Amino acid sequence: MRETEVLVIGGGPAGLSAAVEAASHGCDVTLVDSDLALGGQLVKQTHKFFGSEAEYAGTRGIKIAKILFEELEAAKDRVTVLSNTTANGFYPDDGVVALVKDEEEYIRLRPKKTIVATGAMERLLPFPNNDAPGVYGAGAIQTLMNVYGVFPGERVLMIGAGNIGLIVSYQLMQAGVEIAGIVEFMPKVGGYWVHAAKVRRLGVPIYLRHTITDAIVEKGVVAGAHIQRVDEKGRPTEEIRKIDCDTICMAVGLIPTAEILWQAGCKMTYVPELCGHVPQRNAFMQTTNPNFWVAGDASGIEEASAAMVEGRISGISIARALGRIQGEAFQERYLELWQRLSNLRAGEVGAKIRSGLEKCSNCGCDWGEEA
Amino acid sequence: MTEKELLFNSGVLTERCPGAELPPRELWEKKKNGLVVIECPQRIPCNPCASSCPTGAIRPFKDINDTPAIDYEKCIGCAKCVAQCPGLACFVVDLTYGEADEALVKLPFEMLPVPVEGTSVDCLNRVGEAVAKGKVLHVTEPLRDKTRVVHVVVPRDRVMDIRAVRVVK
């Protein structure tokens, strides 16, 4: 049995930020990540981030990952990193988290406090042949081409014009892959308008009010797709178009990865705006289980900039719960972080997030400690 | 919903609006080195254009979700915002450059192959159609971060359309 003060599950933008923040206040941290290397989706982002300077705006995701890795390196005396390690379960009876490292080693770890920063999973749409090799998740395509330098295909049809669909289309073009088009059910792109403009001016068609009807399969793999126009009520029309492609990239949204939170007995609420079941949390990102905090996409699907700030908020709040920081020092840093998070969510594009958060946030401090 | 609205909703600028305004013509015609043209019509949480502007021409944002507002008198056409903008939404158009039928456009570039100075490139409009040939004057990398700024000489009557270039294969 191992022990740790703070366990951070997930080494993406939220988990890395949480780990370095908690460590910077003197906490001993164990950071576990199921992937072969840390960084989550950050290490796949070749585009420059939005936000303000405090959120590294204008800096590419890959560079932001490097900055966080440097912070982690500087805190290495306080942070134990276990990669290729999956947190498989939480046992409420003795407070143990079961970890499996390298598919071989079984580790029982008892943390005092846990931050769940497990990120999200890709959604899939139901359509004939959606299981065929060549139908890939957007995150998977980014991993292949941006981490390992492998072509995911030669000609890709993108399904979904949210920020991920738009950005991954642009990244595919940077890698030298052709984009057959971007298909979006809604009458407008869901991602930032400027991301759409970037691919449009390079000649990529965006088929608004369209849906994929099926993948065409030859010799067991994707060889094309049919897309269909829908009317203003979303009903299919007669207009069907055949698209030549060898890969179909699914960018139709994400679902928070929340198993550990369920196991920890956190009160969970289904919030459509946050894309799934998410834990009730207070203004410190603490859940209804007083030993569990949450940050990033596991708390609701949002941008990586917000995930990093949430990680910091949970990190410093845990440091306070462990008595490592208090009073004005805490107040000052915490309020600064909270202000940054509020700014990111302030505009029209943040309206959906704000409305979702109203359904799962309890800022009245009914549980947890008071600020 | 009209076709024009759908076109805008797919990321194509169809008319000038807040965040995507043009400089006053009189000033623009005589401003050496050009003036910034920004096409960022949606309120999103992003401000590097303003925070990187060395002269304050892109006015500091009150709210990070503001769309950019520009004091054209202060703009020196330096193209720092062109290199900095995460949305690749900043351009500089210099109407004073070259012959009477020419103009210079400075635009962001992050693809391969990188245009070579002195060569001819295809100039693309907002839907990627090659609408003219342009001559590459300079290729710079102001922030040393692999976002290039391509200075391309284009037909003057096309400066309102040309927003990208592609190397002719």
Next chain:
Amino acid sequence: MNLIKEHPILEFHHARKVTFSFDGRSLEGYEGEPIASALHANKIRIYRETPKTKRPRGFFCAIGKCSSCFMTVDGVPNVRICVTPLKAGMVVQSQKGNGSVPWSEPEAQKEGDGLA
């Protein structure tokens, strides 16, 4: 291998090149990178056949969650090849159906006591 050689933003640093076998063919890949990356770089996209409807399956999530890329690796079935690092000399086989665990072989008995 079908690799991205030039990229406007990224540089790729691959580890040592090793050989492994896929359904009896000898292929090259990079040590420590996921088996799925190596197979995909060799333009192999079908990794298994489903138990009931015999449908081909390949890569999908790349984070070890979706079960699409299960293969038999060094005799062990249901290995998530998207998150399993490649080693020199690995024997990678397409998986038909559920796969079977080689109980009869003494190697399989070598499991730990489950406690660390």
